[in-house]
Amino acid sequence: MTAPLLEVTDLTKEFVVRGSSGIMQTRAVVHAVSDVSFELEPGQTLGLVGESGSGKTTLGRCVLQLLEPTAGSIRFEGREIVGLGRGELRKLRRDMQIVFQDPQASLDPRVTVGTSISEPLRVQGIKGDHKSRVAELLDVVGLSPDHARRFPHEFSGGQRQRIGIARALSLDPKFMVLDEPVSALDVSIQAGVINLLQDLQSQLSLSYLFIAHDLSVVRHISHQLAVMYLGRLVEVGPAEELYTAAAHPYTQALLSAVPEPDPIIERERLRLTLTGEVPSPINLPSGCRFRTRCPKAQDRCAQEEPALIDRGCGHPVACHFPETMAPEMDVAHVAAEIAGHDDLG
Amino acid sequence: MVDPVLSLRDLRVTFNTPNGDVLAVRGIDLDVHPGEAVGIVGESGSGKTVTFLATMGLLPKRAAITGSARVMGTEVVRASRKALNKVRGQQISMIFQDPLSALNPVHRVGDQIVEMLDAHQSLTRRAAERRAVNLLDVVGIPQPDQRARQYPHEFSGGMRQRAMIAIAIANDPKVLIADEPTTALDVTVQAQILDVLQRIRAEMGTAIVMITHDLGVVARIADRVAVMYAGRVVEMADVHSLYAQPTHPYTDGLLQSIPRIGLDRLVPIPGSPPNMLQPPPGCAFAPRCRFAEPVCRQALPELIPFRDSQTACVRIGEIELGVPV
Numbered sequence: 001m002t003a004p005l006l007e008v009t010d011l012t013k014e015f016v017v018r019g020s021s022g023i024m025q026t027r028a029v030v031h032a033v034s035d036v037s038f039e040l041e042p043g044q045t046l047g048l049v050g051e052s053g054s055g056k057t058t059l060g061r062c063v064l065q066l067l068e069p070t071a072g073s074i075r076f077e078g079r080e081i082v083g084l085g086r087g088e089l090r091k092l093r094r095d096m097q098i099v100f101q102d103p104q105a106s107l108d109p110r111v112t113v114g115t116s117i118s119e120p121l122r123v124q125g126i127k128g129d130h131k132s133r134v135a136e137l138l139d140v141v142g143l144s145p146d147h148a149r150r151f152p153h154e155f156s157g158g159q160r161q162r163i164g165i166a167r168a169l170s171l172d173p174k175f176m177v178l179d180e181p182v183s184a185l186d187v188s189i190q191a192g193v194i195n196l197l198q199d200l201q202s203q204l205s206l207s208y209l210f211i212a213h214d215l216s217v218v219r220h221i222s223h224q225l226a227v228m229y230l231g232r233l234v235e236v237g238p239a240e241e242l243y244t245a246a247a248h249p250y251t252q253a254l255l256s257a258v259p260e261p262d263p264i265i266e267r268e269r270l271r272l273t274l275t276g277e278v279p280s281p282i283n284l285p286s287g288c289r290f291r292t293r294c295p296k297a298q299d300r301c302a303q304e305e306p307a308l309i310d311r312g313c314g315h316p317v318a319c320h321f322p323e324t325m326a327p328e329m330d331v332a333h334v335a336a337e338i339a340g341h342d343d344l345g
Numbered sequence: 346m347v348d349p350v351l352s353l354r355d356l357r358v359t360f361n362t363p364n365g366d367v368l369a370v371r372g373i374d375l376d377v378h379p380g381e382a383v384g385i386v387g388e389s390g391s392g393k394t395v396t397f398l399a400t401m402g403l404l405p406k407r408a409a410i411t412g413s414a415r416v417m418g419t420e421v422v423r424a425s426r427k428a429l430n431k432v433r434g435q436q437i438s439m440i441f442q443d444p445l446s447a448l449n450p451v452h453r454v455g456d457q458i459v460e461m462l463d464a465h466q467s468l469t470r471r472a473a474e475r476r477a478v479n480l481l482d483v484v485g486i487p488q489p490d491q492r493a494r495q496y497p498h499e500f501s502g503g504m505r506q507r508a509m510i511a512i513a514i515a516n517d518p519k520v521l522i523a524d525e526p527t528t529a530l531d532v533t534v535q536a537q538i539l540d541v542l543q544r545i546r547a548e549m550g551t552a553i554v555m556i557t558h559d560l561g562v563v564a565r566i567a568d569r570v571a572v573m574y575a576g577r578v579v580e581m582a583d584v585h586s587l588y589a590q591p592t593h594p595y596t597d598g599l600l601q602s603i604p605r606i607g608l609d610r611l612v613p614i615p616g617s618p619p620n621m622l623q624p625p626p627g628c629a630f631a632p633r634c635r636f637a638e639p640v641c642r643q644a645l646p647e648l649i650p651f652r653d654s655q656t657a658c659v660r661i662g663e664i665e666l667g668v669p670v
Binding site (some may be wrong): 051052156158159186187188189190191192194195198213215216217219220253254256257258259260261262263264265266267271273274275277 | 503531532534540562599601602610611612
């Protein structure tokens with residue numbers, strides 16, 4: 001077995017928000033990420049899924065040290081990177097890069113694309129022929145070398161995202177955080193960017209932390225999958241295994257909510273519709289964070305927070321009552337249960 | 346045959362801009378029948394939203410609209426404001442992607458429903474309020490009597506979209522236009538909203554026009570699908586035929602570019618959509634189409650029946666769609 005490239009252990013990030021109610025100062029803590037642990041191996045993609053507010057972007061930024069974690073450890077190639085000084089961090093960033101969701105916002109509109117792509121080289125003080133490196137990078141991402149002289153507004157959304165990828169690649173990183181890299185693109189354009197990311201991974205043996213809310217894209221690109229709910233990982237495992245035999249009720253509900261682009265499958269399958277709302281990360285429920293929306297919740301769930309451990313289903317799951325029976329059976333059973341005590345599906 | 350509730354004929358919309366005329370919609374023919382669910386699929390800029398904003402009389406003055414759009418037989422293109430207001434909300438309603446900007450932040454949600462009821466019905470204040478609470482219940486908002494007294498900012502995204510639906514269906518319209526109603530929502534909330542729309546259709550017999558770029562949402566909700574590209578309908582078919590056997594190269598390209606079970610590698614559509622200041626001559630998809638021949642660039646293809654679909658492709662029958670070699 002290869003040594004992991006990235007090892008995240010018990011990572012926690014809390015934000016303190018201050019406000020006032022009348023003359024009283026108030027102080028609240030947002031639990032954005034709590035005790036998250038995972039590993040990423042070279043050349044692999046870990047898909048991180050969860051709904052808005054689940055903490056996936058915060059987690060991605062903590063891993064890159066763009067946000068300082070409140071607690072926990074992040075080891076990159078065996079070395080602890082939490083608490084490194086500015087100089088050390090800068091060196092580290094040669095190996096760790098990020099691609100953002102909105103290529104329009106992440107490129108400076110006033111400088112040429114070539115200047116943007118070579119900026120990391122200048123920041124890192126790398127001497128040499130930046131021009132030919134930029135031409136090479138543009139070629140790698142499927143653009144033309146003479147695009148370097150143009151400005152971001154002259155490109156389409158898909159092309160701008162390719163420019164963002166070229167910039168992230170300029171320093172030959174080993175690891176990239178891809179934060180919703182195709183969410184802003186039309187489907188016909190999205191496919192080209194996904195193919196590019198897969199090609200780059202196999203050519204350069206890159207590792208990706210792929211953050212997305214589009215579960216069909218995540219399934220397509222990921223080797224491993226981590227499901228996040230309210231700042232915690234609830235289930236982690238090989239992507240295909242999670243899609244076919246999820247054991248956590250949240251993972252099951254999330255996957256059953258994704259519409260399949262096939263009218264026959266889409267109309268015949270049983271759906272597990274969650275009710276209620278995601279609680280606030282300021283006032284977390286006691287015990288299991290999912291219990292307020294969980295159809296299987298029992299007394300124990302309110303008292304004891306379930307640990308993310310293998311409970312006999314082959315991969316870690318944070319649920320006291322995991323079930324991976326035949327998926328159809330399971331969904332039908334839970335759906336019936338929901339219908340029993342709920343006013344709306 | 347029953348008359349369509351909504352009927353578009355050669356509908357065209359042109360925007361006058363400083364850079365020239367943008368031909369956003371270039372001749373749409375579409376009928377929506379009572380109780381039917383029609384999916385309108387296309388990418389950004391294909392004209393799908395503009396078509397229905399024109400139908401609702403919601404476009405700015407600089408938009409030049411020609412052709413015809415009839416709602417329950419009443420012409421709405423170039424109709425007076427008064428005539429439009431009789432149709433809108435009463436016979437046809439529309440919900441949007443972002444419910445927060447569609448709701449009024451300084452009025453209670455219940456009052457906004459009452460306002461819609463008052464516009465078309467003469468109810469007593471008490472009866473209207475009771476109906477508003479009842480509508481919130483219909484769209485699945487728990488504790489509707491308390492929720493009716495709250496403001497939009499006190500609602501979550503999914504609850505706001507439910508409130509918008511409650512306003513839209515207040516007068517029992519014949520057609521509900523839903524423009525990307527779940528795009529801004531998480532998948533589990535999206536599933537709830539789609540459930541609400543399907544239930545309204547089943548229980549009230551409201552026809553639904555679902556505008557979306559999401560082929561999964563269409564597969565779930567639509568009976569019939571119109572695929573739009575560059576301001577035209579390029580293919581129209583019932584939902585099963587469209588997914589099982591697309592007949593237009595663009596539809597085929599869309600289906601191959603989305604991740605699906607058992608698909609190892611995606612097939613993107615090369616290039617990007619045309620600039621609608623100067624759409625290409627002939628078929629607008631030709632510059633991106635792997636089957637394009639000079640004949641495609643000669644005339645704008647019309648929809649013609651082919652297999653179980655209607656397709657706007659002159660090379661139909663000569664080409665073999667599916668995975669490219």
